[in-house]
Each structure stands twice: as C-alpha cells, then as structure tokens.
Amino acid sequence: MRDTILHLADLHLDASPEARLDDAVRAWLLGARRRILNALASWIARDESRIGLVLIAGDLFDRHDPPQEVVSEARTALAEIARLVPVVTVPGNHDEYSYAQCVYRRGDWPGVLVTSPEPQLVWKGQLGDSVCAVVSATYQAGKVSPGQRLRFPARSQVMGGDDSNGVLIGLFHSTLADHFPDEFVRNERCFVLSHQEAANAGYDYLALGHFHTRREWRIGACLAHYPGPPLGARIADPGSGQLSLVRIRNGTVTLEGLSAGPMVGCQWMFLDVELQPEEKPREVVERIADRCRNVEANSGIAAIHVARLKGNTIHDNLAEQIQNELRAKGVSCTVVADELEEILSPDIEAMAAEESLVGYFVRSWQEWQSRQEVSRAEAMAVLYEGLLALGWHRANN
Ligand SMILES: [Mn+2]
Known part of the structure; x- marks a missing residue:
C-alpha cells in the first residue's frame, strides 16, 4: 500500500564537492550525488515500495541557472518518478523562481511545480486510507518581501467536505519563527512561518526546506520537519545521511528516517x-x-x-x-x-621560577609529581590542563 510521503529538500544537486577531498573521493561524491534521483526512481518503482507522493521542499539545485547537463539528468529522473507517483516541487532561495533564466522556467517541469507566491492548494489525493492535501507557495522577489510572514489558508477551505481521515500538509522553503531567533529569520530570501499558526489552522505536517540539519518539532497535532540533504557536498554541510519518510495512517502522520547510504x-x-x-x-x-x-x-x-x-x-x-x-x-x-x-611547548623550569599563579601551579605540580607514581603522559596531561585553565598564553595570541 502506498501510504508514505518521501519528503526531500536542499539537495543542491549542482553544488561542487568539497575542495579539500582527494580527487578520487571528489569524483565518487559527485557521481553519488548526481545519481540520487535515479536511485530514488528505482527504489520507488519497486512493487513493495510504500512511497505514494514525493515532496521537494526547495533548493533542489544550488543555483537558479545550473549547468544544462545537471538539469537534464534531474529532469529525466524526476519524470521517471512522476510517472510512478505524484511529485510536487517548490523552488527555494538558491534556485529562486524570481529570475527569468530560472531552471524552472525552461519548459514543462515534471509533476506539479509550485509557482504561486500566494499559498494555495497544489495537490490533493488519496494516500493509503487518508485524503491528503498539500498547500504551498513560492518565494518571488517583488511579490514577496524577504522574511514575509505567510498566512495559511484555513483547513475547511482546503479540505472541503472530505475531511474525515484528512491530512493537511504545508510545503514551504522557509524558516520557522517559533524555533529560530528573530535576527536569524528576518532577512532570509524565503518565507517565515509560524508553526503555532499552522497548528491553529489545522495543519498536520509542515514539509520544510532551507535548514540542512535534520530537525523536527511538534506543536499540538502539527509536526514540522527539515530533512536536510541525504548526501551533502561539503565537510561543513554533509547532510543528514537519511531519507525522511512520512507515514500516513488514519489521518495522522509519523516520521521515520531511513539511512540513505545503501541507496546512494x-x-x-x-x-x-x-x-x-x-x-x-x-x-x-x-x-x-x-x-x-x-x-x-x-x-x-x-x-x-x-x-x-x-x-x-x-x-x-x-x-x-x-x-x-x-x-x-x-x-x-x-x-x-x-x-x-x-600552543607553545612550556619551559617548565622558567615557569616554576615565576612569581605568579602559573609559577605557583607549576611548583605544586612538580611536588605532586615527585610524591606520586604517575606516568609521564598522565603528568603532562595534568600540567597542560592546569596551564590552559589558567589562561597560559597560546601560540596564536
Ligand atoms: Mn535554502
């Protein structure tokens, strides 16, 4: 039964791999990252797959105009996925929809592409035993200002008459005002959402993108989640190593992580x-x-x-x-x-002669060392710990 959503975000497919890696390792990483969508297509195509909907919450690409080769590969794989199950893509702030040259403006995008700056229903259908509705919006310069607060359409408006077992999902490339400090979210070129307002408006799940660290929060019945990329390009941005699977049952959502390593x-x-x-x-x-x-x-x-x-x-x-x-x-x-x-290598004798706190400490340490049977390694560890705690000056100061 296809009762599960695959929630992807921040793949940054054309980002160049970490410069500090050996050439051979860079090549694997590049290859593995470029194969992610293909690997997912084969995985979703299996008869036993439970994936019934794929949501891409922004920054699929690192730039709004990625190299044509990367775009063609991604489109082919996404078209393959879209033949199997519905796919909804929302642009992010890296692959921002605002630009005339934007990758998403070069002809038909596979599946549903979110292009409206106003939040609206973008997909509705059956997943397992539940009706699911997805509301989304795209950040667009000129139509949305940086850090603009997003207003949620009410549940009754979106779900209409078929709300028994209904699951209402918000798909956004955004920051969450409730969980990040104000100065962090204010000037970002994406929406700002209130998790509390989403919960009040009857949303069950916020499928988010923008932050690359895998995080989740719950307010009432509303679960908010950033999956992070399954395989990031950089040492400082390695991704979560996981795929985020959202199981739908009886109108409720549960989140599972699946290790992405074996697949990619x-x-x-x-x-x-x-x-x-x-x-x-x-x-x-x-x-x-x-x-x-x-x-x-x-x-x-x-x-x-x-x-x-x-x-x-x-x-x-x-x-x-x-x-x-x-x-x-x-x-x-x-x-x-x-x-x-x-740090500097300490001159113990010179330090012991000092009329200072450091001098006192070193003399006490010498005495302690002569009384106890301690190994040199242990004694030195104690000496360094004490010296560093006393703010003993460091080589780079
Ligand atoms: Mn982003």
Whole structure:
C-alpha cells in the first residue's frame, strides 16, 4: 500500500564537492550525488515500495541557472518518478523562481511545480486510507518581501467536505519563527512561518526546506520537519545521511528516517580525534587508520572519511603531517583542524621560577609529581590542563 510521503529538500544537486577531498573521493561524491534521483526512481518503482507522493521542499539545485547537463539528468529522473507517483516541487532561495533564466522556467517541469507566491492548494489525493492535501507557495522577489510572514489558508477551505481521515500538509522553503531567533529569520530570501499558526489552522505536517540539519518539532497535532540533504557536498554541510519518510495512517502522520547510504552508495563518516598536546603525528595516524579500515569493513558502503582534530598541540603543522602520513599509508581520509589550537611547548623550569599563579601551579605540580607514581603522559596531561585553565598564553595570541 502506498501510504508514505518521501519528503526531500536542499539537495543542491549542482553544488561542487568539497575542495579539500582527494580527487578520487571528489569524483565518487559527485557521481553519488548526481545519481540520487535515479536511485530514488528505482527504489520507488519497486512493487513493495510504500512511497505514494514525493515532496521537494526547495533548493533542489544550488543555483537558479545550473549547468544544462545537471538539469537534464534531474529532469529525466524526476519524470521517471512522476510517472510512478505524484511529485510536487517548490523552488527555494538558491534556485529562486524570481529570475527569468530560472531552471524552472525552461519548459514543462515534471509533476506539479509550485509557482504561486500566494499559498494555495497544489495537490490533493488519496494516500493509503487518508485524503491528503498539500498547500504551498513560492518565494518571488517583488511579490514577496524577504522574511514575509505567510498566512495559511484555513483547513475547511482546503479540505472541503472530505475531511474525515484528512491530512493537511504545508510545503514551504522557509524558516520557522517559533524555533529560530528573530535576527536569524528576518532577512532570509524565503518565507517565515509560524508553526503555532499552522497548528491553529489545522495543519498536520509542515514539509520544510532551507535548514540542512535534520530537525523536527511538534506543536499540538502539527509536526514540522527539515530533512536536510541525504548526501551533502561539503565537510561543513554533509547532510543528514537519511531519507525522511512520512507515514500516513488514519489521518495522522509519523516520521521515520531511513539511512540513505545503501541507496546512494556513499556516506560521510566523521571521526572526532581528541588530541593530547604532546601526542605525536604517528600515534594519531594509527588511530585514524584503524578506524577508517573498520568502518569500510563493517558497512560495505563507500565512506568519505573526515578526521576532525580537536584540542591543543605543541607540534607545528600537525594536521599537515598527519594528512601526509595517512596518504603515504594509502588511507583516504581528509584531516581538518578547525578546532585544533597550536600552543607553545612550556619551559617548565622558567615557569616554576615565576612569581605568579602559573609559577605557583607549576611548583605544586612538580611536588605532586615527585610524591606520586604517575606516568609521564598522565603528568603532562595534568600540567597542560592546569596551564590552559589558567589562561597560559597560546601560540596564536
Ligand atoms: Mn535554502
């Protein structure tokens, strides 16, 4: 029974993959991202598929005028999906409908394309045992101002007489005034919605796009959800790794996440590496390499490994050294060090001679170390923790 909605958003299909990845990894990621819609078409075509409606909540493309090749591929795959089940696409702020050259203005778009700046009924039909109605609107410069508050058509107006087991859905590329700070939502080139107003107006589900982190909130009977892209293009924007499935039963909605890796054949894998200040590149490299090998062996899915180094180090260019050693070992893993700080190697004797809080701490530490049997590693960890807590000056200050 096809009783499930596939809620997609923010695929940004033509976004170029992360520059910091190795060439080979960039190529897989590019390929996997370009195959997403095709993979979904085959998945939805299976007899046992429960998908009965596909909603695309904006930013399908990264630009309003993406390369023709990417557009043709996406259109072909979407047309394939639209032959199987209804598909509703609303443009976002990246692929904004306002421009004359906009991708959505180049001839017939497969399925239903939302082009009205006024919220209105764009699709209504049966899903499983329930009647579903989708209300949507497109942000258009000149017709809508940035951060304009959207007014919801009332439930009775949209659902009419067939409201027993009815499910009312709002499909929008928007921010939610209730859940984000005002300065965050005010000047965005998309709508601002009130989740509370949607709940009051009788909406059961808000199928949203714009924020790339998978989030959900519920107010009364109204569930609001941002799915995030299943496979993002960048280290800072890797996507949720999930597909969002909205099950409809007896007029109620429930949200499920399905791991997207097996379908798209590729997934981001982040490894957070906490460093001790004195830890040497070789030791860190071993830790990272072991972990990368284990992931590949266990999942069988191509992984884009990223090691995020965190903490403090006394070694110059540690991230670069680790990256080079990993490459020399044939381990494909991108090392990022945004949260790693280089600190000076402390001159313990000079510090102990200081008439200061730092001097007092170092002398106490020396005494403690001579009384206890502690390993050098443990003693140094205590020393660094104390020095950093005392605001002992850092190399980059
Ligand atoms: Mn957006």
